[in-house]
Amino acid sequence: MKMYPIPMRQETGRFRFGELNTEKEGGSLELCYDSGNELLTYDVPVYGNEARIYMVSEDRMPDGLTAVYGESGRLDRVELMEEDRPRLIYIGYPDDETAGEAVREFVEKQADQIFAGILDRKQKLARLFLETFYDGEAVEMAVRTATAEEMQAVVDAYDDDPDAADNGGNYPMDNLIMADSETLGVMLMCADCDFQDTLFEQAVEMFRERIENRLLDKIAKTEDFQFIAEEAD
Secondary structure, three states, rough: OOEEEEEEEEEEEEEEEEHOOOOOOOOOOEEEEEEEOOOOEEEEEOOHHHHHHHOOOOOHHHOOOEEEOOOOOOOEEEEEEOOOOEEEEEOOOOHHHHHHHHHHHHHHHHHHHHHHHHHOOOOOEEEEEEEEEEEEEEEEEEEEEHHHHHHHHHHHHHOOOOHHHHHHOOHHHHHHHHHHHHHHHHHHHOOOOHHHHHHHHHHHHHHHHHHHHHHOOOOOEEEEEEEEEEEOO
């Protein structure tokens, strides 16, 4: 195990790990890295719950860590710079209201990106599924599409059972457009543990409403089209 302290307070700006003053007063976010399991853990400041970040490559630690400090000098977030994008490791919320606002803004952007992907396919849809899952750690939020031909193939495969058409899991993985569930999971882990379930419920409801208000009237639909929100097993 290796420990990498990130000061909770520093000058405003972005700093690579090697640029941080790890002896600065005011406490630290203590990142614990297990190279054998590629696992990064830490206790969330104030709330005390443990956050676990999986599949963290050893060759990114610690030089890939970047800490961002706001105007007050307070630690705003920690990212891990990977080849194609910054990966969220920690986000600091001053209160529950700020956490709610951050999750709402993130989900809105993710929904709009997914909507663009669906519209780009230019398909006439018979089913549209919103698939979600949350167990206190793992998070999934995705949209799955199905054309009339794909729906009929599912019904045929299940001995002409029409109910099979209404189960998103019966359709190909290629039809699934995933949100950035890992980032959402980190955002939830860094919130008050008593507020995490509520935050996720709010995120799902927001996503559902955004589909109904911003997507359904823009896609081509069959006469028997259905939008189905379901929780994955």
